[in-house]
Amino acid sequence: MLGHLLSRHGIDNVILESKSQSHVIERVRAGVLEQGTVDLMHQVGLGERLRRQGLRHEGLFLAFNGRRHRIDMTGLTNGRAITIYGQNEVVRDLIEARTAADCPLHFEAPAVAVRGIETARSVIEYEVAGERKRLSCDFVAGCDGFHGIAREAIPRGALQAYERAYPFGWLGILADAPPTSDELVYSLHPRGFALFSMRSPSVTRLYLQCDPDTDIREWPDDRVWDELRRRLATDDGWAPAEGAITQKAVTPMRSFVVEPMHHGRLFLAGDAAHIVPPTGAKGLNLAMADVSRLSQALLEFYTSRRTDLLESYSARGVRRAWQAQRFSWLMTSTLHRMNTDNDFDYKRQVAELDYLVGSRAAMTSLAENYVGMPFD
Numbered sequence: 621m622l623g624h625l626l627s628r629h630g631i632d633n634v635i636l637e638s639k640s641q642s643h644v645i646e647r648v649r650a651g652v653l654e655q656g657t658v659d660l661m662h663q664v665g666l667g668e669r670l671r672r673q674g675l676r677h678e679g680l681f682l683a684f685n686g687r688r689h690r691i692d693m694t695g696l697t698n699g700r701a702i703t704i705y706g707q708n709e710v711v712r713d714l715i716e717a718r719t720a721a722d723c724p725l726h727f728e729a730p731a732v733a734v735r736g737i738e739t740a741r742s743v744i745e746y747e748v749a750g751e752r753k754r755l756s757c758d759f760v761a762g763c764d765g766f767h768g769i770a771r772e773a774i775p776r777g778a779l780q781a782y783e784r785a786y787p788f789g790w791l792g793i794l795a796d797a798p799p800t801s802d803e804l805v806y807s808l809h810p811r812g813f814a815l816f817s818m819r820s821p822s823v824t825r826l827y828l829q830c831d832p833d834t835d836i837r838e839w840p841d842d843r844v845w846d847e848l849r850r851r852l853a854t855d856d857g858w859a860p861a862e863g864a865i866t867q868k869a870v871t872p873m874r875s876f877v878v879e880p881m882h883h884g885r886l887f888l889a890g891d892a893a894h895i896v897p898p899t900g901a902k903g904l905n906l907a908m909a910d911v912s913r914l915s916q917a918l919l920e921f922y923t924s925r926r927t928d929l930l931e932s933y934s935a936r937g938v939r940r941a942w943q944a945q946r947f948s949w950l951m952t953s954t955l956h957r958m959n960t961d962n963d964f965d966y967k968r969q970v971a972e973l974d975y976l977v978g979s980r981a982a983m984t985s986l987a988e989n990y991v992g993m994p995f996d
């Protein structure tokens with residue numbers, strides 16, 4: 621997206637992607653686009669397939685004690701909503717646009733070193749087919765994820781990291797089954813959290829809280845469906861429809877923020893700078909807010925040589941990242957069972973949810989955070 625935003629304004633940029641094109645297009649990842657992300661896609665001419673295939677959701681369900689409770693997100697936020705559209709579909713649209721515009725995009729070209737970020741001329745060393753290459757540039761955008769090398773190029777003492785690991789992960793599946801609810805269902809259950817989501821009118825996406833070290837081979841399809849049924853089915857007879865499981869994977873959960881998000885001519889964006897647990901669906905949207913802000917800052921630099929927006933990039937991003945941490949923490953701790961929890965904690969969680977679904981003030985707070993605060 622950063623490449624797309626810059627190219628639209630005539631700012632030359634090169635994208636180095638370590639994986640193959642098919643890998644990034646096929647790998648199923650997040651799927652909830654905030655209103656700000658949807659608006660950005662439309663503003664930059666990438667909304668055509670999103671308009672046709674995206675599923676606009678105006679509410680969501682919180683389930684506990686055998687009942688589902690709907691939160692009217694749109695009614696509580698002056699018409700805002702979220703849209704279900706796979707992150708990999710966003711990536712596919714971006715690749716198509718970039719290929720059509722003939723802008724440089726190198727797959728299977730891992731960056732191996734970043735140098736000179738404290739000077740006006742940075743260098744990225746990368747590999748293509750085993751051959752070492754050098755790319756010289758004014759700025760480096762570290763959009764290479766939590767395990768990427770960009771953050772490592774910043775001197776240790778210049779960064780402060782804040783981190784928390786969780787004693788659980790999510791087992792996620794994709795199933796050829798029509799969604800039995802038009803909206804997402806987040807469920808607290810004594811056996812652990814479960815989430816009902818979807819990707820299309822014929823594909824359901826489901827998640828289960830699990831042990832972070834669980835071996836996927838311990839989860840044959842029957843066990844997955846059995847556990848999902850137990851945690852999601854409600855007393856009114858609602859349950860997810862079952863079908864062939866086409867993908868199954870375990871995702872660990874982590875919270876992470878690094879401050880600042882910039883050093884010299886290197887700017888970190890997305891998971892390179894911050895990770896949120898997935899409950900609340902903020903990760904992809906935080907990354908979109910980052911690159912939207914970074915593109916404006918670079919545009920200001922190239923049109924007027926002013927650096928005000930580059931200088932405020934990190935402070936604004938860190939603030940948004942902490943707001944997302946706050947919300948994701950609230951959603952995660954309210955809906956998951958911790959291994960140290962006892963019956964008291966479960967009752968407290970139920971009381972929290974009971975308050976939430978009965979209070980317009982509390983529902984409004986959840987709704988405005990879930991659809992996403994405006995991009996600044």
Ligand code: DHB
Pocket residue numbers: 649650651652804815817818825898899900901
């Ligand atoms: C999905 C992922 C999330 O983390 C979430 O909170 C809701 C939905 C999804 O992949 O559909």
